[in-house]
C-alpha cells in the first residue's frame with residue numbers, strides 16, 4: 001500500500017540533487033567562521049531578510065531560545081499568544097532556560113492585535129517583571145499574520161522600546177501565499193528566525209537574522225547551548241539548494257491543502273477549523289484517534305494536535321498523491337468511526 005505522509009513538513013527527505021550539493025560542499029571549521037558554504041548561506045539569508053547579519057543554528061527551537069536569552073532573562077517578560085510554539089511545543093525552555101516569563105496576549109488562533117499587545121505592556125515596578133519583548137509567529141498554525149497588524153505591533157514595540165522577535169519557521173509559506181516578501185515581513189521584527197528543514201526540505205538547520213551586535217551575542221549563546229558545529233557546510237549546502245529550488249514549490253503544498261480541505265469539508269465526520277497555507281486542522285464529533293486509525297488503514301499518516309486532527313502538506317505529496325488523498329478521505333464512512 002502506498003503511504004502518504006501528512007504528519008508534518010519536517011518529514012521531508014533530502015532529494016538526490018540536494019544530496020549531491022551536500023557531497024560537493026566546500027567546508028571548514030564554522031566555529032571559527034571558516035566554513036565557506038556556511039558563510040555563503042548566511043550571506044544569502046541576509047539578502048533575503050534585509051538584515052545586517054545572520055547565523056545558522058541547529059533548529060527552530062534554538063532560533064526562538066537565543067533571542068529570549070539575549071533580550072529576555074530573569075525578571076523579564078515576553079508577550080506571545082497561547083498558540084505559539086514557544087508556549088506549546090518547546091518544553092518550557094522560555095522559562096527553564098531563557099528564564100523569561102511568557103505572558104499570553106489574547107489572540108484569534110495565534111494572531112494578536114496591536115491594541116491587545118499594547119494593553120499587556122508594563123514598565124518597571126518594584127514587584128513586577130518587566131515587559132522586554134514581543135513575539136510574533138508567522139505562519140502560526142498555518143495562518144499568515146496580516147502585514148498591517150505586524151506593522152502596528154512593531155509601532156507599539158518602538159513606542160515602548162521593546163524588541164520584536166519573529167518566529168518565521170514557515171515565513172516562506174507566508175510569502176508565497178501573499179506575495180509579501182520575506183524582507184517586508186522581517187522589517188516588522190528586530191530579529192527573525194526561519195527553518196530550512198521544514199517545507200523547504202533540507203535535513204537540518206534554521207537561521208537567525210538581525211543586526212550584527214545581536215548576532216555576535218547570538219553566536220555566544222549558540223555555543224553555550226552546545227550548538228557550535230564544525231564542518232557544517234555539508235548541511236548549509238542543503239539549505240542553499242533548498243532556498244534556490246524549493247521556495248516556489250511551496251505553492252504546490254498550498255494547492256494540495258485546498259484540495260484536501262475540500263474533501264474534508266464534504267466529509268460528515270470532520271469540521272475544518274483552520275485551512276491555511278500548508279496546514280489543515282479539523283475537529284470531529286468522533287474520537288480523533290479513530291480517524292487517525294481509519295486514515296492509516298488507507299495509507300495516510302496524520303497526527304492529532306490540540307484535540308484536533310492535523311494534516312500538513314509538504315514535498316512528500318505530489319499532485320497525484322493529493323488527488324488520491326482527497327479521494328481516500330471520501331471513502332471513510334461514519335460507521336467506521338463509531
Ligand SMILES: Cc1ncc(COP(=O)(O)O)c(C=O)c1O
Pocket residue numbers: 058059060061062064085137139167169170195197206
Ligand atoms: C512555528 C514553529 N516554530 C519553531 C519550531 C521549532 O523547530 P525545530 O523543530 O526545528 O526545533 C517549529 C517546529 O515545528 C514550529 O512549527
